[in-house]
Amino acid sequence: MNSRCRTRLAVAAFACVAVIPPAALAADVAGGNAPSKGNDYPTQGRVEYVLGCMDENGHDFANVYKCSCAIDRIAAVLPYDDYVEQMTFSKYATLGGEGGNEFRVDRARAQTKKYRALQQEAYQACGLAKPSPSASK
Incomplete structure (x- = not known):
């Protein structure tokens, strides 16, 4: 960050925005800096899981974290396409x-x-009650 941006940053948080050319992003992915396996779940899929988990376990604030923990554990083990297939069958x-x-x-x-x-396994590790078979999301 140059001194001009630092000065502007002190005045307004959004004054300087780094622009990364698409070629640089493609080079990162090709160079092995691709997102890790657990990060390939779309945000919508994670949110749907957390909301379903909270429907099952209660809409307490703590359950936001517990249910997020559960989907993170599942995502660390299972690619998204396999998750969708297995969750649908379940x-x-x-x-x-x-x-x-x-x-x-x-x-x-x-x-x-x-x-x-x-x-x-994810529920136990994250401090949630046992998932009900008919309500698996």
Whole structure:
């Protein structure tokens, strides 16, 4: 940061903004500075998980942190696409009728079992109650 920006920064917090050319960002990713595995979850996915977790455990302020901890632990182990698949199978495992058939095949049951075990570990590590099977988000 040059002296002009430091002076401006003292006057107004947004006076100087560093502009990074797209080529530099691409070079960082190509150079191995890509985001870590646990950071590939979109914000919306994390927020949906936390809100569902809070619906299940109560809308206490402490649960914001506990539920955020749980999704962070899941994200550290499971790539986002696998998370979506396993969470979907888990969520609809109890869906009845013909519409639920695809959620009751062997592969779906295996994915549901993996997700629920991972979620249970995350809940325990983060101080949350055991997740209910029918309300897995």
